[in-house]
Amino acid sequence: MKLSYSRLPLTLRDTFRISREASDTRENVLVKVVDETGTEGIGESAPSRFYDQTAATVIEDIAGVELDQFAEPFGLELILASLSNRFGIRRSGLAAIDMALHDLVAKRLGIPLVQWFGLDRYACPPTSFTIGLASLDEIRRKTEAASDYKVLKVKLGGEQDREIVAAIREFSSVPLRVDANAAWSLHEALEQVKWLRDEGVELVEQPLAPKDYDGMRRLTEASPLPIIADESSETAEDVVRLRGCVHGINIKLNKCGGLREALKMVHIARAQGMQVMLGCFIESSVGISAAASLSPLVDYVDLDGHLLIRDDPFEGLTLDDGRVIPSARPGLGLAMNNPGLGLAH
Amino acid sequence: MKLSYSRLPLTLRDTFRISREASDTRENVLVKVVDETGTEGIGESAPSRFYDQTAATVIEDIAGVELDQFAEPFGLELILASLSNRFGIRRSGLAAIDMALHDLVAKRLGIPLVQWFGLDRYACPPTSFTIGLASLDEIRRKTEAASDYKVLKVKLGGEQDREIVAAIREFSSVPLRVDANAAWSLHEALEQVKWLRDEGVELVEQPLAPKDYDGMRRLTEASPLPIIADESSETAEDVVRLRGCVHGINIKLNKCGGLREALKMVHIARAQGMQVMLGCFIESSVGISAAASLSPLVDYVDLDGHLLIRDDPFEGLTLDDGRVIPSARPGLGLAMNNPGLGLAH
Numbered sequence: 001m002k003l004s005y006s007r008l009p010l011t012l013r014d015t016f017r018i019s020r021e022a023s024d025t026r027e028n029v030l031v032k033v034v035d036e037t038g039t040e041g042i043g044e045s046a047p048s049r050f051y052d053q054t055a056a057t058v059i060e061d062i063a064g065v066e067l068d069q070f071a072e073p074f075g076l077e078l079i080l081a082s083l084s085n086r087f088g089i090r091r092s093g094l095a096a097i098d099m100a101l102h103d104l105v106a107k108r109l110g111i112p113l114v115q116w117f118g119l120d121r122y123a124c125p126p127t128s129f130t131i132g133l134a135s136l137d138e139i140r141r142k143t144e145a146a147s148d149y150k151v152l153k154v155k156l157g158g159e160q161d162r163e164i165v166a167a168i169r170e171f172s173s174v175p176l177r178v179d180a181n182a183a184w185s186l187h188e189a190l191e192q193v194k195w196l197r198d199e200g201v202e203l204v205e206q207p208l209a210p211k212d213y214d215g216m217r218r219l220t221e222a223s224p225l226p227i228i229a230d231e232s233s234e235t236a237e238d239v240v241r242l243r244g245c246v247h248g249i250n251i252k253l254n255k256c257g258g259l260r261e262a263l264k265m266v267h268i269a270r271a272q273g274m275q276v277m278l279g280c281f282i283e284s285s286v287g288i289s290a291a292a293s294l295s296p297l298v299d300y301v302d303l304d305g306h307l308l309i310r311d312d313p314f315e316g317l318t319l320d321d322g323r324v325i326p327s328a329r330p331g332l333g334l335a336m337n338n339p340g341l342g343l344a345h
Numbered sequence: 346m347k348l349s350y351s352r353l354p355l356t357l358r359d360t361f362r363i364s365r366e367a368s369d370t371r372e373n374v375l376v377k378v379v380d381e382t383g384t385e386g387i388g389e390s391a392p393s394r395f396y397d398q399t400a401a402t403v404i405e406d407i408a409g410v411e412l413d414q415f416a417e418p419f420g421l422e423l424i425l426a427s428l429s430n431r432f433g434i435r436r437s438g439l440a441a442i443d444m445a446l447h448d449l450v451a452k453r454l455g456i457p458l459v460q461w462f463g464l465d466r467y468a469c470p471p472t473s474f475t476i477g478l479a480s481l482d483e484i485r486r487k488t489e490a491a492s493d494y495k496v497l498k499v500k501l502g503g504e505q506d507r508e509i510v511a512a513i514r515e516f517s518s519v520p521l522r523v524d525a526n527a528a529w530s531l532h533e534a535l536e537q538v539k540w541l542r543d544e545g546v547e548l549v550e551q552p553l554a555p556k557d558y559d560g561m562r563r564l565t566e567a568s569p570l571p572i573i574a575d576e577s578s579e580t581a582e583d584v585v586r587l588r589g590c591v592h593g594i595n596i597k598l599n600k601c602g603g604l605r606e607a608l609k610m611v612h613i614a615r616a617q618g619m620q621v622m623l624g625c626f627i628e629s630s631v632g633i634s635a636a637a638s639l640s641p642l643v644d645y646v647d648l649d650g651h652l653l654i655r656d657d658p659f660e661g662l663t664l665d666d667g668r669v670i671p672s673a674r675p676g677l678g679l680a681m682n683n684p685g686l687g688l689a690h
Contacts, residue, residue, distance in 0.1 A: 074460045118422030119423065267608070271581035271584065
């Protein structure tokens with residue numbers, strides 16, 4: 001098989017702010033794998049500075065990957081295991097290769113990837129749609145414009161948390177998920193969860209610092225709302241470590257290294273009695289389609305990355321009654337909107 | 346889809362003794378699932394009295410299963426989840442249906458089941474071959490006859506343990522695995538592991554009572570040999586409970602309920618830093634082929650059930666340099682040796 005890649009610049013619909021940063025564009029990396037039959041699989045890396053990755057580090061990691069020794073994609077479990085050491089903790093590039101191999105395998109078999117996982121594409125739960133940090137007027141406008149979605153998500157952790165939630169509640173009464181991106185102390189979080197419960201909030205994501213296991217444990221014992229680990233929950237080993245510390249975990253393909261690791265995390269979380277959320281970064285339909293192929297397995301879907309950009313180069317996903325439904329075509333089932341987009345080795 | 350089943354009597358090559366029982370025959374249950382294309386999948390239930398199951402209870406559990414509402418096998422994750430409540434802790438019948446659906450899916454896709462799992466059939470580790478409890482002369486004879494195998498396994502836990510190991514060592518120096526089937530006290534086990542290490546034993550399976558977690562933990566801390574849980578390790582939840590108590594787990598499809606649960610157990614064990622063994626009961630090539638399809642994922646393979654019977658009704662597995670290799674044909678890749686064997690609903 002042959003691997004190629006290209007930078008994938010994406011333009012955001014609105015400036016995206018979380019408690020750590022703000023941005024108008026993203027640069028992801030698109031990966032393509034072609035096998036001996038000429039069948040192509042694609043995957044997407046969405047590097048995050050929080051995980052010490054950029055498009056440049058992803059390309060550095062991917063550039064030397066040789067798939068020539070593998071004629072076929074079917075042994076992908078072993079192929080991916082052989083690559084994982086190379087990527088270490090910078091797993092975003094590995095995620096793109098993992099997606100591309102899965103796309104390729106399912107295309108070779110002539111079935112949608114969701115079906116390869118033994119799942120039904122119509123069993124996807126509704127996605128949340130993120131209302132990014134902004135002025136209160138912008139938040140009101142964004143909330144009003146998001147009436148197609150069954151669940152909203154908001155990034156809190158600043159000075160105006162109560163005003164932001166009040167502004168959303170002026171225009172929407174749907175379940176609301178709160179992501180604090182590690183911005184609170186235990187004391188603050190214990191206060192916030194009580195108030196947030198009264199505001200119809202469904203869950204709170206990563207209220208505390210990623211490694212504050214003791215704080216998470218104490219918060220989880222006291223919280224009337226599910227506490228979901230995101231930055232704390234990168235890989236399968238983290239899910240083991242989080243047993244008893246949180247109610248659930250947020251899995252992102254670009255955080256854990258792809259679909260195979262994600263599936264392991266689902267299995268471990270379930271056996272530990274934990275809830276599962278499936279999230280994303282700012283991604284095109286490539287990364288979102290891959291994640292959506294696992295979404296029938298999870299409790300909470302947060303796959304709106306492709307809805308937050310103006311220039312998604314691919315089509316194939318549908319939005320049906322608030323749910324992100326993967327394509328019925330083989331593999332990820334995507335077609336390119338912009339055939340001019342090059343893929344260089 | 347339509348489900349049918351039949352009793353599957355099996356005749357042992359030698360009387361089989363473990364510390365709990367002895368027998369010359371087994372009665373398993375064969376399950377067949379046919380989908381709307383007329384493609385057939387087969388699976389095997391190997392009920393064990395230790396888990397309160399017999400062919401009669403399996404048939405009782407399976408008889409009312411209706412698969413009519415499912416036209417296709419591809420949604421097997423959801424199909425199996427919908428059936429699992431019905432089986433409760435009697436998971437051997439569920440295992441047979443799980444295998445049949447996997448056989449059917451992989452046949453529909455035209456690939457061996459091992460490939461559907463992303464694995465390579467030639468990556469299977471060698472299997473152990475079990476020397477059953479018998480007279481010392483019989484043990485010598487059985488050991489001499491087992492020279493094709495790279496690993497032997499012996500059931501200990503009686504009065505003659507040292508004599509048995511000595512008899513095996515007269516004729517073989519290959520790595521030896523010891524299965525005590527919960528026959529020892531902690532004190533006995535602590536003594537035995539020291540002696541067994543000196544006899545070239547590779548691991549000790551289930552030395553203590555299944556729920557003696559504290560004893561297992563103390564033994565594991567002190568043992569120079571890996572301690573592997575078998576009777577303690579039925580399902581994914583058990584693997585979570587065993588963290589820190591043992592070095593590894595033995596997964597059997599008929600104990601856990603099939604391939605999907607088995608895969609979850611592998612994932613959990615790995616994330617917890619545990620070793621994995623894949624075992625079996627007395628089974629025909631049907632159950633063994635299903636298990637062998639996962640064997641490239643594990644450290645220790647103990648898939649000799651079909652080698653211990655005289656009248657395996659199926660063919661397709663090969664024994665290559667001590668390894669049980671699944672068929673290269675689609676699905677489980679089995680053909681019936683005995684076409685007269687009926688499958689009644």
